[in-house]
Amino acid sequence: MKDSLLFPVDQLKLFSNDILVKVGVAPENADIITETLLLSDLRGVKSHGLVRLSAYIGRIEAGVMAADKAVDTVMNNKAVALLDANNSFGQVAGHRAMKLAIGKAKEYGCGMVMVRNSNHFGITAYYSMLAIKEDMIGAVLTNASPAMAPFRAKTPLLGTNPLSIAVPANEYPPIILDMSTTVTARGRIRYAAMTGSDIPLGWALDKCGKPTRNAQEALEGSLEAIGGVKGFGLSLAIDILCGILTSTAMTGTVKNITDNSGPAKTGHFFMAIDIAKFDDPENFKNKVDEIIRIVKSMPSIDDGPVYMLGEIEYMSTSENLTNGIPLGIEVVNSLNVLARRYEAPQLS
Amino acid sequence: MKDSLLFPVDQLKLFSNDILVKVGVAPENADIITETLLLSDLRGVKSHGLVRLSAYIGRIEAGVMAADKAVDTVMNNKAVALLDANNSFGQVAGHRAMKLAIGKAKEYGCGMVMVRNSNHFGITAYYSMLAIKEDMIGAVLTNASPAMAPFRAKTPLLGTNPLSIAVPANEYPPIILDMSTTVTARGRIRYAAMTGSDIPLGWALDKCGKPTRNAQEALEGSLEAIGGVKGFGLSLAIDILCGILTSTAMTGTVKNITDNSGPAKTGHFFMAIDIAKFDDPENFKNKVDEIIRIVKSMPSIDDGPVYMLGEIEYMSTSENLTNGIPLGIEVVNSLNVLARRYEAPQLS
Numbered sequence: 001m002k003d004s005l006l007f008p009v010d011q012l013k014l015f016s017n018d019i020l021v022k023v024g025v026a027p028e029n030a031d032i033i034t035e036t037l038l039l040s041d042l043r044g045v046k047s048h049g050l051v052r053l054s055a056y057i058g059r060i061e062a063g064v065m066a067a068d069k070a071v072d073t074v075m076n077n078k079a080v081a082l083l084d085a086n087n088s089f090g091q092v093a094g095h096r097a098m099k100l101a102i103g104k105a106k107e108y109g110c111g112m113v114m115v116r117n118s119n120h121f122g123i124t125a126y127y128s129m130l131a132i133k134e135d136m137i138g139a140v141l142t143n144a145s146p147a148m149a150p151f152r153a154k155t156p157l158l159g160t161n162p163l164s165i166a167v168p169a170n171e172y173p174p175i176i177l178d179m180s181t182t183v184t185a186r187g188r189i190r191y192a193a194m195t196g197s198d199i200p201l202g203w204a205l206d207k208c209g210k211p212t213r214n215a216q217e218a219l220e221g222s223l224e225a226i227g228g229v230k231g232f233g234l235s236l237a238i239d240i241l242c243g244i245l246t247s248t249a250m251t252g253t254v255k256n257i258t259d260n261s262g263p264a265k266t267g268h269f270f271m272a273i274d275i276a277k278f279d280d281p282e283n284f285k286n287k288v289d290e291i292i293r294i295v296k297s298m299p300s301i302d303d304g305p306v307y308m309l310g311e312i313e314y315m316s317t318s319e320n321l322t323n324g325i326p327l328g329i330e331v332v333n334s335l336n337v338l339a340r341r342y343e344a345p346q347l348s
Numbered sequence: 349m350k351d352s353l354l355f356p357v358d359q360l361k362l363f364s365n366d367i368l369v370k371v372g373v374a375p376e377n378a379d380i381i382t383e384t385l386l387l388s389d390l391r392g393v394k395s396h397g398l399v400r401l402s403a404y405i406g407r408i409e410a411g412v413m414a415a416d417k418a419v420d421t422v423m424n425n426k427a428v429a430l431l432d433a434n435n436s437f438g439q440v441a442g443h444r445a446m447k448l449a450i451g452k453a454k455e456y457g458c459g460m461v462m463v464r465n466s467n468h469f470g471i472t473a474y475y476s477m478l479a480i481k482e483d484m485i486g487a488v489l490t491n492a493s494p495a496m497a498p499f500r501a502k503t504p505l506l507g508t509n510p511l512s513i514a515v516p517a518n519e520y521p522p523i524i525l526d527m528s529t530t531v532t533a534r535g536r537i538r539y540a541a542m543t544g545s546d547i548p549l550g551w552a553l554d555k556c557g558k559p560t561r562n563a564q565e566a567l568e569g570s571l572e573a574i575g576g577v578k579g580f581g582l583s584l585a586i587d588i589l590c591g592i593l594t595s596t597a598m599t600g601t602v603k604n605i606t607d608n609s610g611p612a613k614t615g616h617f618f619m620a621i622d623i624a625k626f627d628d629p630e631n632f633k634n635k636v637d638e639i640i641r642i643v644k645s646m647p648s649i650d651d652g653p654v655y656m657l658g659e660i661e662y663m664s665t666s667e668n669l670t671n672g673i674p675l676g677i678e679v680v681n682s683l684n685v686l687a688r689r690y691e692a693p694q695l696s
Binding site for chain 1: 502
């Protein structure tokens with residue numbers, strides 16, 4: 001028996017859009033949400049792909065998240081703005097916020113837009129990558145539910161609080177950093193728990209603070225921060241920008257995507273820097289090509305390739321566009337449960 | 349025999365200013381440089397304190413760094429600007445850049461100022477802390493000479509590329525994150541090499557890529573990045589903002605402070621966010637107090653205290669202001685060599 005099945009991108013796009021619209025999302029917003037999920041699956045980041053659809057819809061069904069509400073502008077003042085997602089999809093507010101940041105960067109050199117009262121917004125790189133299309137550098141931060149203990153503390157308080165920075169190149173694919181401030185993202189542990197796989201030692205601690213290989217124990221414990229106190233510091237700074245400056249959620253109170261006891265109260269931060277204000281963008285991108293060339297030509301620890309950030313995901317995207325996106329059987333099953341509930345065609 | 353001697357802050361201030369002025373620095377700029385060095389020593393961050401004075405002056409004597417040249421404005425456009433340090437002290441250009449970023453944030457909500465053709469600028473937190481005095485959040489990045497190998501590569505290319513984020517509080521001392529993207533800063537290894545101390549395993553690799561406890565071997569090898577590929581990504585992003593966007597130095601070509609073969613070609617990035625655009629600053633700072641209270645009240649792994657970021661440095665500052673700043677004998681000796689050369693009074 002196979003572990004996963006391959007699906008053409010177009011089939012998955014129709015499937016996801018169909019269900020989202022049936023749940024009450026406007027078609028143009030369903031497009032954005034689906035695009036973030038498929039970008040993740042295309043890039044091989046399975047944890048933030050279609051596997052999340054059931055959880056999103058579960059939140060809507062539980063009445064703790066709105067299917068589609070207009071994004072409000074709380075403040076819009078020159079280079080900065082604050083939007084309110086009104087507890088609807090993080091993807092919709094996030095897309096709008098990054099577009100607004102890009103417009104501000106064009107006018108002011110940089111733009112910084114924050115979002116309050118939001119939800120999980122999918123893969124962070126989706127938003128930073130919107131900036132590179134405009135010859136800009138994009139940077140995106142989001143808070144998340146407690147997963148990481150403060151340095152020297154026992155229990156989780158901070159989120160995995162990911163960040164993404166995207167930098168355009170010319171010849172080469174763009175440089176895309178998309179990382180959590182923990183050694184690994186909780187989504188990968190959740191995926192491992194869902195598929196019954198072990199996790200490597202060093203990723204997480206159990207609820208007693210001991211290292212564990214068991215994904216379920218890890219979900220009940222805390223994730224290790226990169227660089228110990230440094231990762232804690234980065235995560236805290238992201239929490240303050242996304243949660244406190246936006247008046248969304250006190251540190252430690254953001255809800256997990258699977259916790260349907262109330263609104264998630266997620267906050268995001270989007271920044272764009274217009275390269276053209278500093279340099280001719282073509283000149284800049286040629287220099288980025290040169291960096292990539294230098295890095296990729298360095299001797300490696302094992303004579304294998306040295307990869308640039310985002311390169312593996314770029315190769316995965318090319319492969320998946322050609323061969324189809326592989327979805328784990330468990331993911332397919334969870335999607336088919338949704339399809340039955342919303343009288344949509346099954347994936348098979 | 350004692351390892352270190354205590355000196356009142358005022359004595360060290362006069363000493364440092366005196367020598368800097370004799371080297372050709374204008375008194376008001378000497379003040380800024382001295383302030384950054386003493387802030388570092390006060391905070392207990394010995395690696396970035398007066399221990400650096402000899403190296404700075406060595407660069408000037410070698411003719412690879414200017415003692416004092418006016419900072420030029422290359423571009424100044426609404427929320428962004430680019431300054432040229434003209435190969436003079438990083439502290440002088442950095443101070444001016446952060447002040448400019450703060451002014452821009454007051455007008456535009458956020459301000460982003462970069463500096464090209466600069467030198468080592470001391471402790472990164474000095475600049476981010478300028479923002480908190482104005483009820484702003486400060487963020488500062490700088491590139492540095494090759495110390496970290498790209499992920500899976502053998503030899504150093506990226507710098508330790510530190511970042512600092514400062515957030516004001518009310519009752520509590522501000523939250524100050526000041527970290528390198530490596531497990532430790534090279535300055536600490538340099539200090540260990542200077543004092544003949546060993547370094548902990550996990551900080552660095554030797555030139556063959558093997559873990560080492562020997563500080564000298566570590567200086568000839570590479571530093572470990574936090575979170576492996578993640579720290580590499582952060583460092584590369586900082587390099588691109590500070591070195592490439594500023595047209596200062598191609599990745600891998602920034603010179604070490606002790607490499608007197610040419611200009612250092614360091615670049616910096618300064619950002620300020622005006623809290624008042626998003627929230628009443630008092631309300632924001634009260635919430636930051638609450639975060640600190642929450643973190644500090646959490647059960648710790650060993651029943652000892654859980655420290656907030658910058659708290660240990662704050663306690664060190666209070667202690668050193670009262671008792672004097674401890675300087676290692678080797679540091680005192682290096683300063684007295686300078687004093688003899690510039691006919692200044694000896695420290696003793």
